Amino acid sequence: MSPVLKPILAITMGDPTGIGPEIIAGAIDQPIVHQWCRPVVVGRTSILQRASRLRGSATQWIACENWEAVEVHLCSLSPTESSLAQPICCLEAADIQCEQAPDGTIDARGGQAAYDSLVRATELCLQKQVDGIVTAPLQKKSLDLAGHHWPGHTELLGHLCGVDSTAMMLFLPPGKPNHGGPSGLGVVHVTLHMALRDVFEHLTIDNILKTIKLTHHYFSRIADAEGRKQSPRIAVTALNPHAGESGRFGTEEIDIIAPAVQTACSMKIDASGPWPVDTLMPKAGQGQFDAVVAMYHDQGHIALKLLDMFEAVNITLGLPIIRTSVAHGTAHDIAWKGIAQSGGMVQAILAAAKLCMASTTTRSP
Numbered sequence: 001m002s003p004v005l006k007p008i009l010a011i012t013m014g015d016p017t018g019i020g021p022e023i024i025a026g027a028i029d030q031p032i033v034h035q036w037c038r039p040v041v042v043g044r045t046s047i048l049q050r051a052s053r054l055r056g057s058a059t060q061w062i063a064c065e066n067w068e069a070v071e072v073h074l075c076s077l078s079p080t081e082s083s084l085a086q087p088i089c090c091l092e093a094a095d096i097q098c099e100q101a102p103d104g105t106i107d108a109r110g111g112q113a114a115y116d117s118l119v120r121a122t123e124l125c126l127q128k129q130v131d132g133i134v135t136a137p138l139q140k141k142s143l144d145l146a147g148h149h150w151p152g153h154t155e156l157l158g159h160l161c162g163v164d165s166t167a168m169m170l171f172l173p174p175g176k177p178n179h180g181g182p183s184g185l186g187v188v189h190v191t192l193h194m195a196l197r198d199v200f201e202h203l204t205i206d207n208i209l210k211t212i213k214l215t216h217h218y219f220s221r222i223a224d225a226e227g228r229k230q231s232p233r234i235a236v237t238a239l240n241p242h243a244g245e246s247g248r249f250g251t252e253e254i255d256i257i258a259p260a261v262q263t264a265c266s267m268k269i270d271a272s273g274p275w276p277v278d279t280l281m282p283k284a285g286q287g288q289f290d291a292v293v294a295m296y297h298d299q300g301h302i303a304l305k306l307l308d309m310f311e312a313v314n315i316t317l318g319l320p321i322i323r324t325s326v327a328h329g330t331a332h333d334i335a336w337k338g339i340a341q342s343g344g345m346v347q348a349i350l351a352a353a354k355l356c357m358a359s360t361t362t363r364s365p
Contacts, residue, residue, distance in 0.1 A: 006037050007131035007356035009349060010121040013043025014136025017101045017110040018330025019340035021051035024136055026342025027349055028088055029057050036353035040070055042121045045090040046099055054338050060087040067129055093120035103336040111142030122160045125321040131356040132322030134348050137330045151193030154316055157323060166318035167214045168192055170304045170327050173347060178285035178307045183222050185284055186291040187300040188215045199296045203252060208260035214317040215291045216269045225358035232290040235280055236261050236273030239295045243276045277303060310343045313351045324352040
């Protein structure tokens with residue numbers, strides 16, 4: 001792959017009190033990351049340097065106060081020199097106060113740093129300075145303490161990008177057992193970060209149909225980019241046990257989910273359901289479906305993570321930019337102990353790079 005064609009990805013530091021800096025430092029050490037993209041970290045250089053030292057990494061970090069300094073460095077990269085031997089830019093987006101936030105704690109300074117890094121990276125992507133963003137995890141309570149009252153990345157990104165129709169997808173890339181078919185396997189959620197009691201209020205025909213359409217658009221685009229002219233197969237889950245058993249355990253399947261599926265089919269979308277989740281996910285993992293539309297957070301998250309947690313990638317659908325992330329949280333209990341696994345971050349970076357390569361946004365430096 002030509003270095004000129006490799007997309008520029010902005011990787012946000014996430015909450016510095018969690019494992020975000022460690023998994024970024026670990027991913028940056030992997031040659032495959034540099035084969036697919038030109039990474040730029042958005043956060044605080046001193047924290048990334050500390051994470052590299054913790055992992056015993058020799059990565060050199062360049063502190064850049066503005067994007068112009070980043071561009072100067074990117075244009076100076078040699079296409080023949082080993083990427084691992086070249087310094088990595090860190091755009092200073094987080095305030096120096098975040099360096100004082102204690103490791104493994106919920107702290108407003110950590111939440112502010114995560115927020116500032118995400119906002120700056122999103123601005124760069126909207127301005128076409130970078131091709132996509134990859135986010136390390138943030139802590140929602142820390143975000144709240146810093147005065148930013150968002151349930152999570154997905155909702156905040158929708159606000160920053162000025163869109164209302166977004167959805168979270170957990171995605172397993174193709175090529176391994178239980179990773180679905182040739183396009184991999186995605187689980188997309190109708191409702192997301194809310195109390196379980198609130199799910200019923202937000203399950204509507206329109207919301208389910210919107211999620212089906214977002215899922216169809218994403219997998220259709222991937223199939224087209226890979227030269228496979230086929231309609232993605234979308235399975236829609238039931239809400240109640242045994243799909244409600246004809247109304248015995250609830251009527252949501254009859255009144256809400258089935259009509260949404262029927263409407264999707266009338267729009268030439270290959271959707272089916274409602275399916276009981278306990279039997280659906282093994283079939284999806286074996287490749288009978290390309291994607292599953294789940295009714296609520298844990299219904300989708302638990303099932304997919306049991307198939308392969310550390311290969312899963314979080315992809316936001318419906319944004320005007322490309323955004324991926326790891327499929328786990330800040331893991332404060334193991335933060336800054338040198339034991340965090342970076343495989344999920346590697347997969348998130350590769351997924352973002354491949355999405356960029358399949359789109360028309362990739363630019364020369």
